[in-house]
Amino acid sequence: MSLLRVEGLRARYGQVEALSGVSFEVAEGEIVALLGSNGAGKTTTLRTVTGLQRARSGRVEFAGRDVTRLPAHRIVAAGLGHVPEGRRVFPALTVAENLLLGGYLRRRDRAAVAARRAEVYAMFPQLAERPGQPAGLLSGGEQQMLAIGRALMLRPRLLALDEPTMGLAPQTAQRVLRAVREIREQGTTVLIVEQNAHQTLRLADRAYVLETGRIVLSGPASELAEDDRVKAAYLGGDPAVDPAP
Amino acid sequence: MSDFVQYLVNGLTIGAFLALIALGYSMIYGVVRLINFAHGDVFMIGAFAGFGVLTTLGATGGMALPAVLAAVAAGALATGVLGAGVARAAYLPLLASPRLAMLIAAIGVSLALEEGVKVLTHARFKSYPNALDGGQVMSGAVRVTYGQLALVLLAVALMAGLWLFVTRTVTGTAMRALAMDRDAARLQGIDVERLVLATFFAGSLLAGAAGVMYGLYYTQISFGMGFLIGLRAFTAAVLGGIGNLPGTMAAGVCIGLVQSFSAGYVSSRWTDVIIFGLLIAVLALRPTGLFGERVVERA
Amino acid sequence: MKTLRRPDATALARHAGWPLLLLAALAAGQVLDDYAVTVAGTILIYAILGLGINIVVGYAGLLDLGFAAFFAIGAYTSGLLMLKLHWGFWATLPVAVLAAAASGVVIGYPTLRLRSDYLAIVTLGFGEIIRITVVNLDVTGGPNGLTGIPPVTVGGREIVTPPDFFYLALAFFAAVLVLTGLLARTRLAYAWRAVRADDRAAEAVGVPTRRVKLLAYVLGAAVGSVAGPLNAAQLGTVDPSSFTFLTSLMILLVVIIGGMGSRPGVVVGAVVVVALPEALRTVQEYRGLFFALLLVLIVLVRPQGVWPARPRRFARPAAAGPEPAPPAAGGGVLEVEGLTRRFGGVTAVEDLSLRAGAGEVVSVIGPNGAGKTTAFNCVTGMIAPDAGTVRVAGRRVHGLAPHRVAAAGLARTFQNIRLFEELTVAENVLVGRFARDRSLLRPPSRADAAAVRRCLEFTGLAEAADRPAGGLPYGDRRRLEIARALAAEPRALLLDEPAAGANPTEKRALMDLIGRVRARGVAVVLIEHDVALVMSVSTRVVVLDRGRAIAAGPPAEIRADDRVIAAYIGVPDDPDAGLQAEVLR
Missing domain, CATH: 3.40.50.300 (P-loop containing nucleotide triphosphate hydrolases)
Known part of the structure; x- marks a missing residue:
């Protein structure tokens, strides 16, 4: 049974329809990628799934439960973590405070939060070195790690990542993606949104390609990486090849 | 010289009250970007609530400390609930509307509170029972009463309490986070609406406490008292750099001193011209206030 | 130039609405009793103030909580010139307008860089400064204000009876209406709406946003200030207590109730703001409370106002005209x-x-x-x-x-x-x-x-x-x-x-x-x-x-x-x- 099932999701961005019926699913233990160019609706999809934005129609089912109309904080509580586009760490709060808020829902159990924070520090040693530094002064890569670590504080069943390598140097991007792999090995299912298909297809088990608010392609990541249309549109191929199906 | 010291003492006392009110403006603006026009009237309601408790307890004369503390607590609690209730009824529904809509709702609430109390009190002044100790810490040319000292200490204690709450507790940290990034806060499982109400509760609580303390100090209260004090406190919040709590407290004390010295050396008739003139001048030169804002605006 | 406009009911309302309204007002002046005509005159004064603040708040989207200051400046300038220098009413009018426009610069200039929320407090502070100053100064008559202002004379006839004054106010209103109507057709009006929608984008595509905002203050103040001399002439006095924060709020309400940016809305708003309290005179005590709750209710139920703006649309031209010469190539x-x-x-x-x-x-x-x-962003100066x-x-x-x-x-x-x-x-x-x-x-x-x-x-x-x-x-x-x-x-x-x-x-x-x-x-x-x-x-x-x-x-x-x-x-x-x-x- 799939952990996350999205059916016929429609949503607006401003006054414009950004999603016109998006359907996909993520099974327990998978890494699933959602690919597409800027403005194709990837971020809107994630925001609608995690309740930051209201769906106009369609259905989102998480762990067998209909969560379509739930507010974001209840969806987080249900075990769906979301690392938003642009990292969105709390810039004036310290690293430790950012992580503390990641565990907000368990705030009554201080010991558990502290223990989990130690685990996150173990995963990202760079963060452990500067717990008292304001997050806004971290480098881009460190901010991304903090954002991921913050979302891991509640041990989500599924972690949704929105462009985690955006603007990062290659080595840093690599480290972030390695962390994503590690997260899956620790038992968390991953839904990753990326614009640059190449590295993502290497990482993911399956992928969906989003174009103007619809899923236009889907399949095992290894097959999509070989698909001429994907190559043309997202991997820098020949413009004469029409990427449309 | 002794005049100067006396003005200084008075200014610090008024400044402590103003800082308490200004903190509420600053906190509330931080989380919902609303200039809560009704905040001054919440302060006024606090004064009346405290008045009700004191007259019921019948505390007069001498250091009726338990009665005074009960009045402050009751006034603060009543306004905390009022502030959160008003926010729930009139502001939260407008959270997604243009910001002007919420501001106008706040102006309406302000008027409604003022007019409501005006009707209930038949537009009359009320005189606070004289519950403060008249004994003097210093007498002679410069006068400082024990009551005055107690009020200032209480105000400082409340501010310190707020400071500890905001910086040391998870909920307080969440409030600061909310001011920075509402969506990211939601993604941490924070119930944003509830936390907004909690912020209104805390901010209104301080204003209510300040209201009771003002009543004890000046002994006369009326339905219209919140307007000007509210404006002065808001001026302090802006000068301090809105969202910047230490800056707000410092600016509150500054405005208190300006008020006291301008009343002493110029004339109290010109106090507000000086305060608002200062506000316009400072904002023209430093659009983010004297001490800088701590509000993150995303492009 | 040919314009494409369908002759439907809305177009009829657009062209015939104002003349019909003015005609109805002319007739009303004949049939209403003195009390009603006086109230109607006050409605017109608020409508003029509303047309003024509509430029600032409605068109340019800049909040103003101290608009009564311009009302006061108009009234005091005119009143003082008449009392101290014995000028005639008509001679004081342009001076009053100029004084208000100058104060529009004074308040507008320092606030251009400010966030919109801070505008609220700065304009409010400015309003209070003006009010407190006139109360404190001896030359303005202190708390008693100015008294004994002579009536207006039109063609040798003194305007003293309520119906006469009503017609005078109506003429003023019509003049301001025409003026603001002309203003609504200018490029400036489009610039205001662009600035209101997104001032950074407007600046980036070439709108001089600072000048445009400043002009909103100046023109709004100038238009609104006309109400000052008129009010002074109606009452024969200038009373500082009529320029409080509450007055500023009432003026703001005129545009909020009516619908920001909407001139018909201003009339609706003025009627509500002036006539409603008159109708509630029997429950004098609860008037303010009722009014405040009404305000909250309107914002919650109809955030757009009762007569939302339908701004004048830029009509699409029929012909494209010749291509401009391409810019000189090379380099x-x-x-x-x-x-x-x-x-x-x-x-x-x-x-x-x-x-x-x-x-x-x-x-x-x-x-x-x-x-x-x-x-x-660096290249484009943002x-x-x-x-x-x-x-x-x-x-x-x-x-x-x-x-x-x-x-x-x-x-x-x-x-x-x-x-x-x-x-x-x-x-x-x-x-x-x-x-x-x-x-x-x-x-x-x-x-x-x-x-x-x-x-x-x-x-x-x-x-x-x-x-x-x-x-x-x-x-x-x-x-x-x-x-x-x-x-x-x-x-x-x-x-x-x-x-x-x-x-x-x-x-x-x-x-x-x-x-x-x-x-x-x-x-x-x-x-x-x-x-x-x-x-x-x-x-x-x-x-x-x-x-x-x-x-x-x-x-x-x-x-x-x-x-x-x-x-x-x-x-x-x-x-x-x-x-x-x-x-x-």
């Missing part, structure tokens, strides 16, 4: 040298150089966050670079305000599409004309209309001209941004991810459009992620990575460059290589 149109910008410790753009000549397409590619948009020079056709533009950069011939679009949502498609393009022609106090010219038409046809949006921009589908929104940028006949056009979110058909249309733009001799600079598109339209490609240009050259060269592949494009032919190997290349 570097856009030259960027050594551009650097840091944020805190992070260098977003480092020593970037870029040249684009007439008819060239230069593309800037690079991963998200590589500094492309920051570079654009953020100040720490170092470097920017020239447009040989002229230095770095350090200039964005609207001046736009006027120098540099137009741009935005990555996240910033249209003026409530304006129509044609009006959006019209606002783009400000980079070409900054004049404000006249209606859009024939050249404006022709250019709008031409740009709409050029981008294929002519059919959608009269639709609100906010309702356009995604692809059309992108094209509208380009049309708005082209309206100024720029020398260089900067496009920030114009293909984002486009499907293949739309992408092909965009490539065609870019080709036609460059054919007109415009230098095009393109930020884009779609490598295929970039490679096929560009003359040259610059690759940015972490703020630095790591490669530059013709598309074929770039495509083969190892560093570029490693940093950005990836290695399409090497699917078996491990993640690590690929990234480390």
Whole structure:
């Protein structure tokens, strides 16, 4: 049974329809990628799934439960973590405070939060070195790690990542993606949104390609990486090849 | 010289009250970007609530400390609930509307509170029972009463309490986070609406406490008292750099001193011209206030 | 010039509504009793104040909580001149208006840089300063104000009876109505609406936003101040207690109840604000409370007001007119040298150089966050670079305000599409004309209309001209941004991810459009992620990575460059290589 099932999701961005019926699913233990160019609706999809934005129609089912109309904080509580586009760490709060808020829902159990924070520090040693530094002064890569670590504080069943390598140097991007792999090995299912298909297809088990608010392609990541249309549109191929199906 | 010291003492006392009110403006603006026009009237309601408790307890004369503390607590609690209730009824529904809509709702609430109390009190002044100790810490040319000292200490204690709450507790940290990034806060499982109400509760609580303390100090209260004090406190919040709590407290004390010295050396008739003139001048030169804002605006 | 307007009921209301209303008012002056006529006169005074604040709050979207100050300044200036210098009413009128306009500058200027919320407190403070000052000064009569102001004389006849005064107020109202009606047709009115919708975007496409905002204060104050002398003449006194914060609030309510930006709404609002309290006289005590609750209720139930604005639409011209001569070709149109910008410790753009000549397409590619948009913002003056020079056709533009950069011939679009949502498609393009022609106090010219038409046809949006921009589908929104940028006949056009979110058909249309733009001799600079598109339209490609240009050259060269592949494009032919190997290349 799939952990996350999205059916016929429609949503607006401003006054414009950004999603016109998006359907996909993520099974327990998978890494699933959602690919597409800027403005194709990837971020809107994630925001609608995690309740930051209201769906106009369609259905989102998480762990067998209909969560379509739930507010974001209840969806987080249900075990769906979301690392938003642009990292969105709390810039004036310290690293430790950012992580503390990641565990907000368990705030009554201080010991558990502290223990989990130690685990996150173990995963990202760079963060452990500067717990008292304001997050806004971290480098881009460190901010991304903090954002991921913050979302891991509640041990989500599924972690949704929105462009985690955006603007990062290659080595840093690599480290972030390695962390994503590690997260899956620790038992968390991953839904990753990326614009640059190449590295993502290497990482993911399956992928969906989003174009103007619809899923236009889907399949095992290894097959999509070989698909001429994907190559043309997202991997820098020949413009004469029409990427449309 | 002794005049100067006396003005200084008075200014610090008024400044402590103003800082308490200004903190509420600053906190509330931080989380919902609303200039809560009704905040001054919440302060006024606090004064009346405290008045009700004191007259019921019948505390007069001498250091009726338990009665005074009960009045402050009751006034603060009543306004905390009022502030959160008003926010729930009139502001939260407008959270997604243009910001002007919420501001106008706040102006309406302000008027409604003022007019409501005006009707209930038949537009009359009320005189606070004289519950403060008249004994003097210093007498002679410069006068400082024990009551005055107690009020200032209480105000400082409340501010310190707020400071500890905001910086040391998870909920307080969440409030600061909310001011920075509402969506990211939601993604941490924070119930944003509830936390907004909690912020209104805390901010209104301080204003209510300040209201009771003002009543004890000046002994006369009326339905219209919140307007000007509210404006002065808001001026302090802006000068301090809105969202910047230490800056707000410092600016509150500054405005208190300006008020006291301008009343002493110029004339109290010109106090507000000086305060608002200062506000316009400072904002023209430093659009983010004297001490800088701590509000993150995303492009 | 022919305009397209259907003769339907709304058009009838638009043309016949005001004359009918004025006629009805004339008749009412004959039948109402003295009390009702006095109330009606007060309604007209508030309607005049409402038309004034409507310019500030309704058109320009600047909150004003101290508008009573201008009312007071008008009343005191006129009253003092009549009492102390024995001027006649009519002689004092222009002086009163001038005094208010000058104070509009005083309050407007320091607040231009302020956030909208702070405007509220600053205008409120200004209102209080004026009120307290007139109460405290001896020359203004202190708390007693001015008394014994002589009545107005019109053609030798003294205006003393309520009906006479009502007709005088009606004449004033009609004059202000005509004036604000003329104002609503000017380019300035479109600039105000653009500033209200998105002032940064307005500035970027060439609207001098500071001047436009200042004019809102000045003209609003001037219009509203007319009510002051009128009120003084009606009462024979100027009473400082009639210029309190509550008065400012009542004036603001006039536009909020009626609907901001709506002149018919102002009349509705004035009637409600003045007549309702009169109707509630029997419950005097609860009047304020009732009024306050009504205010909250209106905001909660109808945030748009009871008569929402239907602003005058810019009519689409029938003919496009001749093409303008393309700008002289040759040489570097856009030259960027050594551009650097840091944020805190992070260098977003480092020593970037870029040249684009007439008819060239230069593309800037690079991963998200590589500094492309920051570079654009530095070039267009939206953020100040720490170092470097920017020239447009040989002229230095770095350090200039964005609207001046736009006027120098540099137009741009935005990555996240910033249209003026409530304006129509044609009006959006019209606002783009400000980079070409900054004049404000006249209606859009024939050249404006022709250019709008031409740009709409050029981008294929002519059919959608009269639709609100906010309702356009995604692809059309992108094209509208380009049309708005082209309206100024720029020398260089900067496009920030114009293909984002486009499907293949739309992408092909965009490539065609870019080709036609460059054919007109415009230098095009393109930020884009779609490598295929970039490679096929560009003359040259610059690759940015972490703020630095790591490669530059013709598309074929770039495509083969190892560093570029490693940093950005990836290695399409090497699917078996491990993640690590690929990234480390």
